[in-house]
Amino acid sequence: MLAEVPEADQRPRRVTILGATGSIGQSTLDVIARHPDRFCAYALTAFSRMDVLATSAAASNAAVVVVPDDDASARFAQQWASVGAGKPIPEIRVGAQALADTAADAETDVVMAAIVGAAGLPGALAAAAAGKRVLLANKEALVVAGGLFMETARRYGAELLPIDSEHNAIFQCLPQRSDALAGEGVPATVRRLILTASGGPFRERAIDTLRDVTPDEACAHPNWSMGRKISVDSATMLNKGLEVIEAHWLFGVPADRISVLIHPQSAVHSMVEYEDGSTLAQLGQPDMRTPIAYGLGFPERIESGVGLLDLAKLGRLDFQEPDLTRFPGLRLAFDALAAGQGACIALNAANEVAVDAFLQGKLRFTDIPAVIEEVLAQVDAVDTAGTPTLDALLAADARMRALAEQFAARRPRTP
Numbered sequence: 396m397l398a399e400v401p402e403a404d405q406r407p408r409r410v411t412i413l414g415a416t417g418s419i420g421q422s423t424l425d426v427i428a429r430h431p432d433r434f435c436a437y438a439l440t441a442f443s444r445m446d447v448l449a450t451s452a453a454a455s456n457a458a459v460v461v462v463p464d465d466d467a468s469a470r471f472a473q474q475w476a477s478v479g480a481g482k483p484i485p486e487i488r489v490g491a492q493a494l495a496d497t498a499a500d501a502e503t504d505v506v507m508a509a510i511v512g513a514a515g516l517p518g519a520l521a522a523a524a525a526g527k528r529v530l531l532a533n534k535e536a537l538v539v540a541g542g543l544f545m546e547t548a549r550r551y552g553a554e555l556l557p558i559d560s561e562h563n564a565i566f567q568c569l570p571q572r573s574d575a576l577a578g579e580g581v582p583a584t585v586r587r588l589i590l591t592a593s594g595g596p597f598r599e600r601a602i603d604t605l606r607d608v609t610p611d612e613a614c615a616h617p618n619w620s621m622g623r624k625i626s627v628d629s630a631t632m633l634n635k636g637l638e639v640i641e642a643h644w645l646f647g648v649p650a651d652r653i654s655v656l657i658h659p660q661s662a663v664h665s666m667v668e669y670e671d672g673s674t675l676a677q678l679g680q681p682d683m684r685t686p687i688a689y690g691l692g693f694p695e696r697i698e699s700g701v702g703l704l705d706l707a708k709l710g711r712l713d714f715q716e717p718d719l720t721r722f723p724g725l726r727l728a729f730d731a732l733a734a735g736q737g738a739c740i741a742l743n744a745a746n747e748v749a750v751d752a753f754l755q756g757k758l759r760f761t762d763i764p765a766v767i768e769e770v771l772a773q774v775d776a777v778d779t780a781g782t783p784t785l786d787a788l789l790a791a792d793a794r795m796r797a798l799a800e801q802f803a804a805r806r807p808r809t810p
């Protein structure tokens with residue numbers, strides 16, 4: 396006789412997507428739509444793109460949307476009138492507290508943390524504190540609050556699954572387990588984690604021309620289609636620096652056992668080197684629906700919409716050491732990790748401010764690492780007696796942003 400399946404396991408798992416209008420958010424909706432029997436969208440959050448939010452909420456039948464303020468709420472309602480197709484309008488929740496409460500909502504089983512930047516930290520942390528399955532794309536949350544985040548996930552029994560492609564690849568190359576990361580670190584037999592990096596759009600561009608690159612050139616990633624902030628991070632390779640810090644916290648591995656290897660094809664998503672001389676790698680097409688499907692379905696594998704990697708067509712896989720003169724941001728991230736939490740907060744805050752200024756045409760590309768270096772020289776201590784609170788970390792983040800704004804303003808980009 397078949398065992399009776401408990402009722403809770405028969406209904407689709409309800410997914411809340413923090414940052415639903417972005418690149419990761421939209422890919423998550425794509426994967427969910429392929430499995431209506433297993434997943435449904437419960438709540439979607441957005442910041443500025445109310446048109447995309449309305450279309451996505453209508454298509455996914457989300458019950459709740461979360462927007463930053465009353466103006467956004469009115470814009471959402473207006474958009475709904477034209478795309479809602481007569482369906483009842485979702486419940487609209489407003490403000491940062493509503494976003495964190497929704498991440499912890501009893502109606503939610505799974506939370507995709509895909510807001511860009513440190514702005515994503517409170518929601519991701521709330522999901523962890525509520526013991527949810529947390530699909531973590533928002534790497535900045537770990538850069539700013541790695542210790543607090545991992546301790547919270549452990550204490551409240553959150554199922555933490557890395558979505559960033561490199562960390563997802565590493566997770567897949569670790570010994571098979573049926574439970575998600577609990578922050579207890581990798582087995583002692585792991586010698587090294589190797590993060591692959593494409594080198595971005597400027598891997599081979601003449602260094603003396605980098606000061607004049609435009610935002611659109613920097614955002615033209617050779618392999619991945621992503622939001623503009625992370626695309627610029629890939630171009631400076633600060634993205635890889637943030638990922639080294641992310642790997643340190645997720646897998647409990649010290650910086651001297653994490654290395655970065657340039658791999659222009661982005662087919663090998665990362666590797667794990669073992670004591671016996673084995674190196675395990677995860678390969679696939681550069682499409683985030685694969686790690687997203689892995690996180691949603693874990694421990695099962697589910698269809699993602701991504702085709703298989705055709706190695707014969709690809710022909711070759713290249714690897715080389717990163718050039719730290721071309722990519723000073725990578726060195727700065729290793730320095731920050733060695734210096735501690737305050738420096739990691741400063742690194743991230745300065746980068747967010749500088750990238751934003753660059754995208755607005757106010758700062759040169761080559762001044763992004765310059766601003767970060769100046770801010771890192773001013774780091775103040777975060778209270779590290781015990782695990783710092785979210786408020787202490789956010790206050791340090793605000794102080795470092797203010798400094799970065801001053802330093803960036805002193806380096807105006809003139810035509």
Ligand SMILES: NC(=O)C1=CN([C@@H]2O[C@H](COP(=O)(O)OP(=O)(O)OC[C@H]3O[C@@H](n4cnc5c(N)ncnc54)[C@H](OP(=O)(O)O)[C@@H]3O)[C@@H](O)[C@H]2O)C=CC1
Pocket residue numbers: 413414415416417418419420440441442443444445508509510511512514515532533534535558559560619620621622623624625683
């Ligand atoms: N894209 C990718 O392939 C990958 C992304 N990641 C990480 O995932 C995260 C998301 O990246 P990506 O999807 O590319 O970014 P996008 O810029 O495409 O999307 C960002 C999302 O965050 C929302 N958002 C922006 N600012 C705020 C804010 N202050 N408060 C609340 N919500 C906000 C945006 O809302 P709105 O659009 O409405 O303004 C949008 O939904 C980043 O941390 C990135 O590093 C990691 C690996 C790969």
Ligand SMILES: CC(=O)[C@@H](O)[C@H](O)COP(=O)(O)O
Pocket residue numbers: 559560561591592593594595619625628629630632634635683
């Ligand atoms: C898809 C993803 O995970 C990105 O972080 C990606 O790795 C960016 O490519 P780079 O290797 O160029 O930073």
Ligand SMILES: [Mn+2]
Pocket residue numbers: 559560561638
């Ligand atoms: Mn990545």
